[in-house]
Amino acid sequence: MRKTLFDKVWDSHVVRRVENGPDVLFIDRHLVHEVTSPVAFLGLKSRNIPVLYPERTFATADHKTPTRNQQLPVADPLSANQLKALEENAGRHGIPYWGLGHEKNGIVHVIGPENGITLPGATIVCGDSHTSTHGAFGAIAFGIGTSEVEMVLATQCIMQPKPKRMRITIDGKLNQAVTPKDVALFIISSLSTSGATGYFVEYAGEVFENMTMEGRMTVCNLSIEMGARGGMMAPDEKTFAYVKGREFAPKGADWDNAMAYWSTLHTDTDAVFDKELIFDGAAIEPMITYGTNPGMGMGISGAIPSSENAGSGKATYQKSLAYMDFNEGDSMLGKKVDFVFLGSCTNGRIEDFRAFTDLVRGRKKAPHVTAWLVPGSHKVDAAIRSEGLLDVLQEAGFELREPGCSACLAMNDDKIPAGKYAVSTSNRNFEGRQGPGARTLLASPLVAAAAAVTGEVTDPRKLMQTQTIS
Amino acid sequence: MAYDKFNTLRSSAVPLPIENVDTDQIIPARFLKATERTGFGDNLFRDWRYNPDNSPKPHFVLNNPLYSGKILVGGKNFGSGSSREHAAWAVYDYGFRCVISSFFADIFRNNCLNIGVLPVQVSPEFLQQIFEAIEKDPQTELEVNLPEQTVEIMATGAREPFDINGYKKENMLNGFDDIDYLLNMKAEISDFAAQTPL
Numbered sequence: 331m332r333k334t335l336f337d338k339v340w341d342s343h344v345v346r347r348v349e350n351g352p353d354v355l356f357i358d359r360h361l362v363h364e365v366t367s368p369v370a371f372l373g374l375k376s377r378n379i380p381v382l383y384p385e386r387t388f389a390t391a392d393h394k395t396p397t398r399n400q401q402l403p404v405a406d407p408l409s410a411n412q413l414k415a416l417e418e419n420a421g422r423h424g425i426p427y428w429g430l431g432h433e434k435n436g437i438v439h440v441i442g443p444e445n446g447i448t449l450p451g452a453t454i455v456c457g458d459s460h461t462s463t464h465g466a467f468g469a470i471a472f473g474i475g476t477s478e479v480e481m482v483l484a485t486q487c488i489m490q491p492k493p494k495r496m497r498i499t500i501d502g503k504l505n506q507a508v509t510p511k512d513v514a515l516f517i518i519s520s521l522s523t524s525g526a527t528g529y530f531v532e533y534a535g536e537v538f539e540n541m542t543m544e545g546r547m548t549v550c551n552l553s554i555e556m557g558a559r560g561g562m563m564a565p566d567e568k569t570f571a572y573v574k575g576r577e578f579a580p581k582g583a584d585w586d587n588a589m590a591y592w593s594t595l596h597t598d599t600d601a602v603f604d605k606e607l608i609f610d611g612a613a614i615e616p617m618i619t620y621g622t623n624p625g626m627g628m629g630i631s632g633a634i635p636s637s638e639n640a641g642s643g644k645a646t647y648q649k650s651l652a653y654m655d656f657n658e659g660d661s662m663l664g665k666k667v668d669f670v671f672l673g674s675c676t677n678g679r680i681e682d683f684r685a686f687t688d689l690v691r692g693r694k695k696a697p698h699v700t701a702w703l704v705p706g707s708h709k710v711d712a713a714i715r716s717e718g719l720l721d722v723l724q725e726a727g728f729e730l731r732e733p734g735c736s737a738c739l740a741m742n743d744d745k746i747p748a749g750k751y752a753v754s755t756s757n758r759n760f761e762g763r764q765g766p767g768a769r770t771l772l773a774s775p776l777v778a779a780a781a782a783v784t785g786e787v788t789d790p791r792k793l794m795q796t797q798t799i800s
Numbered sequence: 801m802a803y804d805k806f807n808t809l810r811s812s813a814v815p816l817p818i819e820n821v822d823t824d825q826i827i828p829a830r831f832l833k834a835t836e837r838t839g840f841g842d843n844l845f846r847d848w849r850y851n852p853d854n855s856p857k858p859h860f861v862l863n864n865p866l867y868s869g870k871i872l873v874g875g876k877n878f879g880s881g882s883s884r885e886h887a888a889w890a891v892y893d894y895g896f897r898c899v900i901s902s903f904f905a906d907i908f909r910n911n912c913l914n915i916g917v918l919p920v921q922v923s924p925e926f927l928q929q930i931f932e933a934i935e936k937d938p939q940t941e942l943e944v945n946l947p948e949q950t951v952e953i954m955a956t957g958a959r960e961p962f963d964i965n966g967y968k969k970e971n972m973l974n975g976f977d978d979i980d981y982l983l984n985m986k987a988e989i990s991d992f993a994a995q996t997p998l
């Protein structure tokens with residue numbers, strides 16, 4: 331039978347099919363962090379069982395780590411307690427733990443690919459919904475809850491009904507200043523935050539083929555924001571070149587065997603999807619969100635849609651705009667911005683810092699803007715320095731913080747104050763996500779850079795044009 | 801962790817007719833710092849329920865003494881966003897055993913099933929009828945019958961079937977969890993692992 335990429339990877343990991351129930355799915359690699367793991371380890375303890383395959387398990391600290399003075403003890407006692415719990419649990423069970431200050435430390439979805447933990451054709455889970463990031467390599471990767479974390483620790487398996495298959499195809503050429511983030515926000519705004527619920531998405535077409543691996547990670551990362559279980563792309567030469575030589579990737583004969591398998595990982599012609607969507611890449615503009623879910627996004631030069639089009643959700647829509655203190659029909663351009671956040675597992679990689687830096691080069695940070703630039707990992711941080719980006723950023727009045735999730739979910743001190751507006755390259759604009767009362771505008775690193783230097787929502791193309799003329 | 805068995809639940813319900821309720825609202829991230837599973841109910845819907853000075857917001861439904869019960873009725877696309885199981889724990893810890901909506905986000909639904917909270921998906925029309933019944937009489941009762949897979953509005957007798965896969969249903973009826981199941985197939989798993997390169 332002709333199979334989709336998703337079917338190939340899923341079916342080869344089914345240990346047992348439960349009649350009238352879920353599949354028992356074998357998990358190749360399991361990523362663990364401090365927030366969703368302590369209760370899972372507690373479960374193992376009460377059952378008196380060990381972690382079954384510690385060598386398939388990797389632990390990092392990221393969600394609530396401070397982004398300043400990481401060499402000092404963590405001040406918040408509850409956070410310190412969770413970090414200590416993870417360190418002890420990892421030690422007890424023989425799991426590699428990359429804690430604060432470790433050279434491999436960073437956001438779980440940034441360090442997976444960086445260290446070759448993320449591989450084509452693998453099944454990868456983590457107690458964090460943006461695990462979908464790893465789908466960029468042709469892996470089946472998805473977020474799980476703590477009971478499931480316990481399951482995987484105890485048995486390396488998870489019980490899951492098989493999702494339906496959706497393919498999103500985008501051909502055509504992207505316009506100037508349209509980044510992978512914009513493509514993803516565009517898709518989510520077209521589908522809504524529940525448009526892909528129950529599906530696993532494959533991204534196909536020229537636009538994704540032309541993307542770098544990091545761009546593909548950004549797109550797959552945001553799959554969850556349209557409700558999908560995950561998203562993935564067929565691995566190609568770019569994927570293999572990225573993976574080759576990384577620490578936990580196969581070597582020697584294992585590499586050759588892996589390559590033989592990986593090269594079969596694509597959707598067969600004529601394979602059938604439960605749903606197919608097609609968009610035109612040329613129709614996408616730099617995007618920005620105006621509401622309190624990632625589906626409330628629009629082209630940056632547009633106007634906030636009227637609630638009349640929100641159907642039965644009119645009241646929810648109006649509540650959302652009231653929270654943002656925006657009105658239907660408003661233009662986003664020119665709205666004052668108080669904070670800019672560059673970082674997260676969505677846009678905290680080196681290409682994001684390059685894009686941001688290119689745009690602010692030779693300009694100055696707007697005086698009233700507080701900017702938090704947070705690399706996704708120590709490796710990203712090292713690259714920012716070695717490539718000379720830090721000098722440019724400092725020259726423009728920016729400072730660099732230490733790696734972690736930071737203002738993406740504001741569990742540490744990096745909280746946007748109530749009522750303030752933040753242009754953020756992260757993934758969620760929910761009420762209070764970046765701090766109680768915070769107002770988040772999701773956008774690409776370019777839009778974030780434009781806001782950081784002008785102090786208001788600005789079309790990055792405007793600044794890019796003047797740059798080329800001068 | 802094994803949980804309470806679920807059979808038939810008859811209770812009044814708490815209405816939350818808001819769409820796209822995300823898990824950041826159900827339990828904000830700053831309350832995810834515990835290393836145990838208890839105490840999350842106090843912070844269920846924290847920022848909708850309390851002012852920054854911790855005084856209750858009188859208009860929020862959980863602060864309204866008219867409404868109570870073991871069933872939470874939410875708007876469409878309930879539980880979207882973060883995978884935090886803490887959201888399901890908070891719902892459970894507060895005292896709910898069942899959430900009814902016309903549409904659930906995947907991970908939240910799974911998390912509920914894994915800890916013994918029954919997610920019941922009904923049609924948008926039936927959901928509307930439930931909201932109307934509660935508006936008329938805040939103490940009106942609903943009956944969720946898991947063996948029969950039905951939910952009924954007692955006052956009107958309106959009833960609708962709901963879906964749940966057979967395996968999960970057995971688990972809920974018996975209070976079993978997936979780990980019990982998986983631990984019983986250890987040998988099968990280690991054979992599989994042996995053939996699966998790292």
Ligand code: SF4
Nearest residue numbers: 460674675735738739
């Ligand atoms: S950066 Fe944000 S979305 Fe990514 S892992 Fe951290 S908290 Fe989750």
